[in-house]
Amino acid sequence: MPASEREKMAAGEWYCCLDDALDLLRRQARLAVHAHNTLPPDQRGALAPALRALFAGTAQDVFIEAPFHCSYGINIVLGERVYFNAGCTILDSGRVTIGDRTMFGPGVQIYCAEHHRDAALRSQGIEIARPVTIGPDVWIGGGAIVLGGVTIGERAIVGAGAVVTKDVPAGVTVVGNPARIR
Template structure:
């Protein structure tokens, strides 16, 4: 029998109400709280507890406060990644943000895909789908990236866009739902 964390990692349906997952989210909340409340000169680029929680972070990665994540251990940041104030990463699945990528203020990345059946959804049944952001991507403020999305290298996501489909390398997408502009 697989644990709920193993099911989550495998992309299978699992219960997010599981107590072991709840404990992991609490650990992340504590690390995020430290990051968001330390004075900037003490926090540095990423507060120590949050940095220790992340799967990986390039030495020049920088996360502005406030920041929020669900677990932290599913987040990988390349070199020179910049997350502006108010970014939220609900990392029930792996989130890989490539070298040189910049996320504007209030960007949200969601990995949880909640069950469509109302009864199962009410029981906390969901599945986790990874998000991959390539190198040198620019995501404008307030954009939302939905579960299972890949954004290709050098792409631009306009401010406020809701990305419901993967974005090809070099594309510029805007709107809700995000669509290519035809310009590069």
């Protein structure tokens, strides 16, 4: 029996994102995101319960400013004292693991999906999910974009507006498009 599209996605294989089961997961994520983004801050707290329940794993002291968006949520793991400023987006078709004490400026985006380069396959919704791993004590400046398949080492800094297309070693600062060591 062939693997489901969700199983293919989780295994890092080519899959079709135009799948009913994946649509249902994205709908559940939209509902949790909506709850987080629309609850008054004194009721929502640092992270709305619906969003916390959706994630694969979160420490108790994670703080996510509204608005926030994720595509599935089920692939996101957040360490202790992770902070997201307003307007961050995680398109988590692949696993996204974020280490302790990592901070995100406003409008940071993480994109795990890579659409097929063949236009005919791309139009059929064929894509592949690549994981993103961000170590502890990382700072990602506002408006930065992190692409799938990237690992950012501990204590690294990603400058505002940088587009991270390749791994970032521990303890360095990267800036620009594409991001390069400064």
